[in-house]
Amino acid sequence: MKAGPSQEEIRRHNLGTLLRHVHIGGSMSRAVLADRMGLNRSTILGLVSELASVGLVREELPRDTGRAGRPSLVVRPESDQVYVLSFDVGVERLTAARIGLGGVFLDRRETRVRPDRRDAGEVTEVLAGFARQMMDTARHGTNCVGVGAAVRGTVRRTDGLVRSASYIDWEDEEFGAGLTRRLDLGLPVAVGNEASLGALAEHLRGAGTGCQDLVYLHGDIGIGGGVITGGQLLGGDCGYGGEIGHMVVNPRGGRRCGCGARGCLEAEAGERALLEAAQRDPSATGREAVRAVIEAADRGDISARAALHDVGDWLGIGVANLVNILNPRTVIFGGTLREVFLGSAAQIRSRINSHALAASRENLRLRVGELGDNGVLIGAAELAFSTILAGPLEALARTTP
Amino acid sequence: MTATPILQLRGIDKSFGPVQVLHDVAFDVHPGEVTALVGDNGAGKSTLVKCIGGIHPIDGGTYRFEGEQVQVHSPRDAAAMGVEIVYQDLALCDNLDIVQNMFLGREKRRGLVLDDATMEEMAAKTLEGLSVRTVKSIRQQVSSLSGGQRQTVAIAKAVLWNSKVVILDEPTAALGVAQTAQVLELVRRLADNGLAVVLISHNMNDVFAVSDRIAALYLGRMAAQVRTSDVTHSQVVELITSGRSGDLGLAHTNGATA
Ligand SMILES: Nc1ncnc2c1ncn2[C@@H]1O[C@H](COP(=O)(O)OP(=O)(O)OP(=O)(O)O)[C@@H](O)[C@H]1O
Ligand SMILES: [Mg+2]
Ligand SMILES: [Zn+2]
Numbered sequence: 030m031k032a033g034p035s036q037e038e039i040r041r042h043n044l045g046t047l048l049r050h051v052h053i054g055g056s057m058s059r060a061v062l063a064d065r066m067g068l069n070r071s072t073i074l075g076l077v078s079e080l081a082s083v084g085l086v087r088e089e090l091p092r093d094t095g096r097a098g099r100p101s102l103v104v105r106p107e108s109d110q111v112y113v114l115s116f117d118v119g120v121e122r123l124t125a126a127r128i129g130l131g132g133v134f135l136d137r138r139e140t141r142v143r144p145d146r147r148d149a150g151e152v153t154e155v156l157a158g159f160a161r162q163m164m165d166t167a168r169h170g171t172n173c174v175g176v177g178a179a180v181r182g183t184v185r186r187t188d189g190l191v192r193s194a195s196y197i198d199w200e201d202e203e204f205g206a207g208l209t210r211r212l213d214l215g216l217p218v219a220v221g222n223e224a225s226l227g228a229l230a231e232h233l234r235g236a237g238t239g240c241q242d243l244v245y246l247h248g249d250i251g252i253g254g255g256v257i258t259g260g261q262l263l264g265g266d267c268g269y270g271g272e273i274g275h276m277v278v279n280p281r282g283g284r285r286c287g288c289g290a291r292g293c294l295e296a297e298a299g300e301r302a303l304l305e306a307a308q309r310d311p312s313a314t315g316r317e318a319v320r321a322v323i324e325a326a327d328r329g330d331i332s333a334r335a336a337l338h339d340v341g342d343w344l345g346i347g348v349a350n351l352v353n354i355l356n357p358r359t360v361i362f363g364g365t366l367r368e369v370f371l372g373s374a375a376q377i378r379s380r381i382n383s384h385a386l387a388a389s390r391e392n393l394r395l396r397v398g399e400l401g402d403n404g405v406l407i408g409a410a411e412l413a414f415s416t417i418l419a420g421p422l423e424a425l426a427r428t429t430p
Numbered sequence: 431m432t433a434t435p436i437l438q439l440r441g442i443d444k445s446f447g448p449v450q451v452l453h454d455v456a457f458d459v460h461p462g463e464v465t466a467l468v469g470d471n472g473a474g475k476s477t478l479v480k481c482i483g484g485i486h487p488i489d490g491g492t493y494r495f496e497g498e499q500v501q502v503h504s505p506r507d508a509a510a511m512g513v514e515i516v517y518q519d520l521a522l523c524d525n526l527d528i529v530q531n532m533f534l535g536r537e538k539r540r541g542l543v544l545d546d547a548t549m550e551e552m553a554a555k556t557l558e559g560l561s562v563r564t565v566k567s568i569r570q571q572v573s574s575l576s577g578g579q580r581q582t583v584a585i586a587k588a589v590l591w592n593s594k595v596v597i598l599d600e601p602t603a604a605l606g607v608a609q610t611a612q613v614l615e616l617v618r619r620l621a622d623n624g625l626a627v628v629l630i631s632h633n634m635n636d637v638f639a640v641s642d643r644i645a646a647l648y649l650g651r652m653a654a655q656v657r658t659s660d661v662t663h664s665q666v667v668e669l670i671t672s673g674r675s676g677d678l679g680l681a682h683t684n685g686a687t688a
Contacts, residue, residue, distance in 0.1 A: 324607045371611050374639035379662035390659050395639070397615060399561075 175413030186268030189220030226408025228255025248366030341373025345380020363398030469647035578609025
């Protein structure tokens, strides 16, 4: 039989939990922390002192002081001191950010990618350049405690191997290992699927805050997906889970998908399908193009209306399946699916209400993403923060120069 | 999803001279939810909310607020309970700035002088609390705002007073797609923060995107009040255009003379 956790393990766990509270919830008083963690005030005092002594948190007067009485101190994450690097390998652009503890954007860079710079080596070079620039502008004595990166493809959990990213033509690309070597920070780069990270971000800081069971659908040429169940990101056996865009909704005579199959949700309801049905150039994808279809439909354009009707149908059918299987509390539409949802909600809801089981759908909330284009970067940053939140002192000791 | 409605109307009748506009209307509004009020042009939606807001006296029926039967004789009575209405025509003053508009007629004073600092702070906090980031300065004249921003200011004005029920009469009717999206998100956020919101709209996508319940008026009668998760688009359209759909709706409708 395994012995119970040691004093040391309990303390590490409590330090991590406290740090997570201020990282996610922002500045809060020791009394609030004691309440949320179910610990007594003297234990909290000890934990706060320990985190403060290594520069992870600081105690200070709250910013906006009430009128009466002496305000109590709040514990604030040291956002300027402790940060991660976050990268987003998009189809059309590469984005990088330096994000401080507490989720504060300290720096952000991006560049459009030319089609000939999709090679993993070239992408790694661009990202390493961003990393250098952003770390050079960071104050002396500050600490980089993690690196996260998002790609639009299937990523092996154990080592960040990108099994396939069809939009940028990658197959079995050792992206995580390569970027780790190139950055040479002594920190392994954590790589994740972009929509899964978007789901994580909305769960922690966006439309899914406080919700333990959610499904996130991300529109961006294709359709990405991320599932949170019981507060955890669903990855499956190797980390490839949550590919909602390749849920088969129309295999008999449906449209051909980039993955090679027919009738995937992405093939039937992605940007290309929408644009083609609306009799527009299907290769001119993007938010403006999607918005133009919805505006045209609003003005009464028949083919734009029919296109939104069809796409809404397929999305509703897809979501109805997910509702029956996962019973999420919230389904979030992000990326360009935000616009599509608002423009075809009647159709989407009608399908869900017709196909999802009554009990599974009765408390279902449909929401749009709140984090916009930064969601993926925020999610990748949260992946990067996970080490320091698991064991703050140990992780920090490993990074201190 | 609360069981007890914050606002509960029963048997509401309202006539303008010889013309009866509302017949025996029942209407429930719940905190934390968006209730969409739908119906054809002239069905009586605006009239119903004006009765709720104390602009029109009701001829008959009961009005309960938080379980208590109340008499609402003026907009001031409604506001005192925490019921705020953003009317179809908005009623913002173009030549005043955002802060002045939000406090119009209810200015804060310190002694005899206006307490500008407090009003500015409250206005800024309210807009921030609603995550409104599109307005550049709260001292901007309302005439310089876009349609969506004007709507946002009108909504912020309604929630400024710790209101419990906010009623929006066609807030997206005059807006483009991007601005509609912003206003809908704001509407949803109000309810997610615990307010009871009533949204009047003719746009079924707006209704299905943000509402928790749908109340359909047909020729001045409440055809049905249903949960949004229980109906389809075509059922709601039928309720609007004929007052019934399958088992839902009015028992006997004899067309235009109902
Ligand atoms: N002050 C008034 N005096 C006389 N009749 C009125 C008055 N206000 C409204 N009505 C009439 O009451 C009926 C309901 O009007 P109301 O404005 O409530 O409709 P509505 O459902 O809001 O329509 P819309 O969708 O066009 O805004 C209409 O026939 C209208 O002409
Ligand atoms: Mg009206
Ligand atoms: Zn596919």
